[in-house]
Amino acid sequence: MEEDFEEWKDRFIRYLKDQSSSTTLDDNENEQEAYPELDFKIEFENEENGFNNTHHHYPSSEITASTKFYFSNFNSLCVEKRELRSDTSNGSTIHLEFDISNLKTINYETADNLAILPKISEEVVNRVGDVLGYDLTSYFKISPILNKKKKFKFPFPTPTTIQTFLTNYCDLISIPRRSTITSILPYITDEGEYQNCKRLVKDKDCWKTEVEEMKRSFYEILELFPSLEIPLDHFIHVCPKLQPRYYTISSSSKVSPNIIHITVSVIREELDDLSTSDFPSHYEEDDDRVFHGVCTTYLSNLDPHYDSIQMFIRESSFFHPESLSTPLILIGPGFGLNHQPSIFIYTFYVSFFRNWICSYESIATREI
């Protein structure tokens, strides 16, 4: 619940900022386009300042609430993956299983949600590394700049590599907000590209056709401006953070306490090509643009018994009536039916064992 509130709060604040920027952008032009004053700095590892490998402990008061799941999650091995459709020409639905037997602090209840921290594909990370001119293997850490009025909170754990930062923490795939692209304007060094970006963010119709209708991902927009020179700390500041995806657990904790099952519909959508756009792509691969859902694509590429996921459990507000004879109406409000198998399995399990226990008791207590 608390995470939901934090997520909602962040989205609401971003929405308000977007709304205000759409009406007052010109008035605030200078303010919008100034470099922000950061309350943290980054330090790269080199021969003189080798970071030690012991992991920094972050008290919860030092962590950004909306990304606290980056600091507290569990690794769980994928032990099964199989396609559920006999014909995948119209899409793919996969069944996945994750082993939690070694996670003593994790329990789940029937119909809880499995929260999965997805990862951005290597191809996209390499493309972003190229356009931003970053060495993906560089190892860096974040430290607060002291004496600031507001207490600094860590957005994600460091030391880490730029590759891990882009893969695990940056939302490079979603369609970005206008305010995010406005904040990269000051770092575009070529005048023509700068004017193009300015048109994109200041002309509402242009933004609607070129970004929203063309469904451009954040990384595709970054690629429109190859002269972009944004230092890593500033990119950390502006980049939207990757959010966990929730999956209704389709196994029952009564039957399968150590293995969690989920059923996932893999997202894949063909997109318009950009050749006739005012902002064509520089990449030949983009002639056939296809949108791949971040988490479902990541899950569909897992190698069972080899790959682990980062996850946590979120409690469901669903509860079972005590009596099995109480009729249930199960409503799928558009986000799937996955809790239903788990409830059927649970109901079957409980009724089977109750009957069995009753029969056992009647036999055991029968007078011979």
Ligand SMILES: Cc1cc2nc3c(=O)[nH]c(=O)nc-3n(C[C@H](O)[C@H](O)[C@H](O)COP(=O)(O)OP(=O)(O)OC[C@H]3O[C@@H](n4cnc5c(N)ncnc54)[C@H](O)[C@@H]3O)c2cc1C
């Ligand atoms: C409580 C709850 C339970 C859920 N249970 C299940 C479940 O059991 N099984 C299941 O399969 N799902 C479930 N979901 C949905 C799941 O959490 C994910 O939202 C879903 O799997 C898509 O994730 P993704 O990262 O693959 O897609 P994302 O990358 O998040 O994309 C999601 C959608 O955003 C749009 N989009 C975003 N960016 C772009 C872009 N650049 N270009 C084009 N389109 C874009 C697309 O329309 C796409 O369909 C549940 C959700 C909730 C809230």
